Amino acid sequence: MRWLRTSIFVSVTALLSVCLDYALGSSASEGHANALIDALSPEAKVYFPNSTEFSTLTSRWSSLAEPIVNVAVVPATEDDVVKIVQYANKANLPILAFNGAHAAITTLGRMHGGIEIYLGQLSSVNIAPDNKTVTVGGGTLSKNVTDTLWSAGKETVTGTCECVSVLGPGLGGGHGWLQGHYGLVTDQFVSMNVVLADGTLQTIDADSDLWWGMKGAGQNFGIVTSLTSKIYDRSQTDWAIETLIFDGDNVEALYQAANDHFSNIPVDLINWSYWLNIPTADPNKPIILFYIIQEGVTSVDPTYTKPFHDIGPISVEADSGTYKDLAAWVQIAVDSAPCQKAGLAHPRFPAYIKEYNISAQKLAYEAYAANVSGDSPFSSSIYMFEGYPVQGVQAIDGDSAAFAFRSDNILTAPLITYTPAGKELDDQAAELGNRLREIIHQGTGSNELHTYVNYAYGDETPQNWYGYEQWRQDRLKALKNKYDPEGRFSFFAPVQ
Structure with missing residues (x-):
């Protein structure tokens, strides 16, 4: 796949420089293009305005108060997400992760130029050997999870709509058909890999102080690149x-x-x-x-x-x-x-x-x-x-x-x-x-x-x-100040 990387680089380096010039000002140069593209895996993709792919990847379900992005990057690995966030930090560019793109919240419109991280290639469903958990890629849609688990005689709580991701609703709680049995989507979380605002990839679970915040306000703290959730024997067929x-x-x-x-x-x-x-x-x-x-x-x-x-x-x-x-x-x-x-x-x-x-x-x-x-x-x-x-x-x-x-x-x-x-x-x-x-x-x-x-x-x-309880608001703000003090992840329902 090295040819693909080379092809992307040759055809769009100049355009990337233009896009980054727009976002960064006159200090941007072709070196910026080299730095981003060279940092990514060969299967990663980079798209720019005026291309069909860019239009497709940046389109949202609701056209009200849409975020404005200059570059759409499609990571192929978790490490690609790390590299994109690190690059954006160095270049002082805003970032926003896209999944099913069904959130219609107008706070997303506060993003005026930056990098979209489209997680569609991080799509996978792997049932653990003990049949008690499933690990899914950060861009996996709900339908892929439910279909895969159904074929294996298993089930879990996902969002009801097939075209949204598992993590999109899950990070905000997540209602689902099976919640009467098992709780919300977020209640199924066992562990996750998350790229934090400082550009590090960390695996977190119930032992982390951040775990509480990820289960209901997770869009404020990082980009989840993979998730492990509980699964159950399928209770009913009909x-x-x-x-x-x-x-x-x-x-x-x-x-x-x-x-x-x-x-x-x-x-x-x-x-x-x-x-x-x-x-x-x-x-x-x-x-x-x-x-x-x-x-x-x-x-x-x-x-x-x-x-x-x-x-x-x-x-x-x-x-x-x-x-x-x-x-x-x-x-x-x-x-x-x-x-x-x-x-x-x-x-x-x-x-x-x-x-x-x-x-x-x-x-x-x-x-x-x-x-x-x-x-x-x-x-x-x-x-x-x-x-x-x-x-x-x-x-x-x-x-x-x-x-x-x-x-x-x-x-x-x-x-x-x-x-x-x-x-x-x-x-x-x-x-x-x-x-x-x-x-x-x-x-x-x-x-x-x-x-x-x-x-x-x-x-x-x-x-x-x-929530109205002061301790909730204080706890969320403390987590934000610890894990994202510069507000890198503040376009979706910010906690402060």
Whole structure:
């Protein structure tokens, strides 16, 4: 592969110098290009603006407040990541690791020129000989892990969406289908290799003071190049779903029934719902798409579905399959629309709640329908309500990780989707998303707004992301000052 390295060097050295001139000023020279390229392994790749590869690697799922990068580097080894960080430190260039690129948080837009580290080549899944752990590369997507483990009769908690990485959601906590059994994605962590801000590669585990921070606020402290996680014998083969569509007029009855029957959701059950426009079901206002998913059966138990049938859905569709079908059933598989990068803006405005406040649900629906119906620029938006079993999450000591909101039961988030058309429309989307979130938050009766950092918009506070307890904030700041005193990793939901 030496020819590849030589080819890259010959064809792009001049362009790299231009890019680094832009980032560094007049002091950059061809020597900078030599230093970076020569430091990398032969299989590493370097791409620059105006190339197809650069456009592909730098495109994000949400086009709002995108980071600006001058060079996209694709490491082939963990040591490549070390060399890139060391180079960036010496050249005083900002760095940002990319994985599935699905985070839509606006704080990423604070990166104005620098090096993108695209982790896609660090993709691997290796089950340990004792069948108790799996080691994955830092760029491995969730689907690769679940498929590999399934074939081996194993399972673990990954994010629900197939096109995101394991570590993307995991470093921020990470909700998943199996969390009722085992806890969050982050609760499965055993050890990890992480490149720290000083350019060193360290293996850390529960013996490190940094371990606590990596489990819920990990994007603030380094770039994880490999991860070892717990795995388990596959508990069930069969899964089933019922998909019910309701008229928006049923919002109060529907969520009252959800409170009545799913307030302590069984460990084998998941309840999601979406508010969205489906003109063939209702041409005038958003419908409610309501999912009831059950593990270990070929059809969902009527005990769970009858109360919702009695409300009178527009339609009911049942399906059965395996764990590998779940993402497609709820429209977040690799080939589903939400996994595509189409140049749209996708800001989210998350809020955790313990149960549905029926009046707040009604008010939120009315405000949502008024703003996304008809020819609204936000007509492709979705309001998401994710109800997972929480037994495994709440069985783990809440002080054991930076993830702070184990006592909450339901994750809500309006996802305001639109074609970017300037600041005025961006501001309208932010106003709408925050207004909808505030309606739901006020329904909790709490002064504290708890948000899921992986869905965050970017105008929240560290308390909203990482917990209101002062000791949590102090501990995160102390870790930041120790491991990243110059704030190299501060573009994603910074702790300070």
